[in-house]
Amino acid sequence: MAAGENGTVVTHFILLGLTNHTDLQRLLFGSFLLIYTMTLMGNLGMMALIQTDPHLHTPMYFFLSTLSFVDICYSSVVTPRLLADFLATDKSISYTGCMAQMAFFLLYGTAECLLLATMAYDRFLAICHPLLYHTLMSRGMCIRLVAVAYILSMANSAVQTSNVFRLPFCGPNHINHYFCDIPPLLQLVCTDTTMAKVILYIFSALATMTTLTIILVSYSYILVTVGRMSSAEGCRKALSTCASHFTAIFLFYGTVFFMYIKPRAADSMDQDKVISVFYTIVIPMLNPLIYSLRNREVKDSLRRKICGKIFP
Template sequence: MGSRGQNPPQWNQTTLVDFILLGFSDIPDLQGFLFGVFLIMYMIILMGNSLIITITKMDPSLQTPMYFFLGNFSSLEICYVSVTVPRLLIDLCSQSRNISFLACAAQMYFFLVFGATECLLLTSMAYDRYVAICNPLLYPLLMNSRLCIQLAAGCWVSGVPVHIVLTYQIFSLPFCGSNQLNHFFCDIPPVLKLACGDTLITETLVYVIAVLVVTVPFMLILGSYVRIIETILKLPSATGRAKAFSTCSSHLMVVALFFGSGLITYLRPKSSHSKGMDKFLSLFYTIVTPMFNPMIYCLRNKDVMVALRKFLLK
């Protein structure tokens, strides 16, 4: 990388060709144990979500918008978890934890795209519950299959261009110091820590996108749940209230888990970031929450339980 005319610093700086993912190397005695735990969790996520995808496709009683979105959500969970966990498992087994610049950028990009899709899908699911409970007579008309497909496609696609720009912006920063990423995957905060020079524009862009992709959907979900709860409380019978609430409770729990850990990680002030805490919180929304989602949806939902029994008896 020789000097070029008047601006050699830029050329001398971008000499890093790869990063080293430190992951959990600070606790060497626990590598085998962690490998076992994460492998079991990954298997549970794959099996649980595959079961949900299968029964929402095959069971005639689950051919409704709510389960159409749930099938999409389960497919997404498999993609989302597969961006980080297989790499983490490999790193726990091997001595070399190098990840190339390009692989790191690709991992960050897909992680962000699937994360954004998850926020938007959870918002679509909240809208579905809002229409079902607040406008039950118009529900078949409003939530027709065409709208459901358009909403789902919008969720899957809309994060793509935004995150191409963001990932490009982050990885076009000069990296010249240490190449040790104190994390188990290429997440934004640890990568930005290694950048040289001014990261203010990039950090501002991260905040703006976080507000658009995380905070706005979260506020929309909150708004729809305020209306849903108002409507449920006005229902005359206690059984009606319980039935209406049971169709939302699983979605509400998933929303609280996913958005809670995500918001704490990305939007808390920089001064309160501790490396161990960051890794722990990241584990929460990359592995723990996706593992609980199929359980929450199966155990808290009678229709899914009935369909599951039928499927397993076959």
């Protein structure tokens, strides 16, 4: 229950979704159902491949398997609800349900940032300090890094969610979005939101700028090290292992920065909804494709699995 200053109590919100056009909703339902199916199959397939192939039991693929799990959870926080709303006439979501959706969305979104940074650090150690790599990036260290990523993600989620839901909602309760995100919810608050927006920008910047700095510094050292390599084959192999990771970073951070760090215009919500589709629905589907199509070890593993089934 959320009581406003005028005594009104908001018990639920209504998600306005992506569009009100019925024909377009049917087309989007089919498209997003296909994307979500591919997201589940691609990421589950990546996790199964890494788990069952001993050649992929390395720190890099341990982090990639964790990223696949996060992508499944990240997409599942938003997409099933969006698909249901395309078919439903009642698009309401309870106050508690909205809070939970935001909390899990922030949790897995932050975890995505931290895992991408961890993977960049892993590549830095592997390429710049190969002799110390297996000592520094032991199995125990990998588990600790993932645990720290989850702890920091939960902390960010708790702060950001409480930052929004401690504020009074007096009505209207129509959220101009397809899920409970912070910017559209702040538009419904019936008190000054300056401090809430400052907290939003600070913690969003901490989650994105800090991890992006780690990524850029890691890849700067990687490029310097690769540039000093005398072997063309070693240079090509080092760059090939980083290409897929850098592609995933560019797609994810590009859309997130445009969404949360850019100055906000009063009429930008419809544009923001379209941008949100990319990083909440499309990118979790693309990640396993990027890592499988641009990574020789994954392609070799797939080839071994397929050939093993055809010629046992």
